Amino acid sequence: MAKNLYVGNLSYFTTEDALKEVFSEVGEVASVSVITDRETGRSRGFGFVEMANDDDAQKAIDELNGREIDQRAIRVSEARPRRSGPGGPGGPGGDRRSGGDRRSGGERGGGSRRW
Template identity: 60%
Template sequence: MNIYVSGLSYRINDDDLRQLFEEYGQITSAKVITDRETGRSRGFGFVEMANDDEARTAIEELTGAEYDGKVISVSEAKPKTDKPRSGGFSRERRGGGGGYGERRGGYNREGRDSRGGGRGGKRDF
């Protein structure tokens, strides 16, 4: 079973996370998620346990426990869903683009401003 652990101290590494869970059963893997640029822990990680019953016991025992000065949350990891990220390129348009319809203004066929501003009417120069 894959377990999600959050609220970890930023000092925790993979070995520390493994040791925390080892007393509950066989650990297949333990990974603290780190920032790509700094290499520093992001405060959460994943533990894979070989036996589901042992994993459930670890979840029950460690949820709300204090570890390295922080209260941690432990739960069964959920599969990552494909959520669209904000920003970037998207094929789907979600509105935008002005919205003035037919009354955009600008210049008419004669090359004159058609927005109607000024002191009224036509003027001779």
């Protein structure tokens, strides 16, 4: 069964192809994802590598944790399961812009004002 690994402390210049090449040295890589900022497209300095099986994943942790890639010592560990539940914009503690409609005028008047 495939196992997902967290890879941290990545250089902003490390590509998915470069990660795949390094992790392929220790086993079969199922997928690679470098996480990027939605607005800038720039790497956020971490990513995930899915290894084809548990043995390859453990070998990657043992052999690649602390290895230098693009002049950065990467951190490799088993990825934690994704949290489910509320959150994100508009959820509890989320984006405050998701509140009421400020343009409706309401009790304070000004309903004819255009934004």
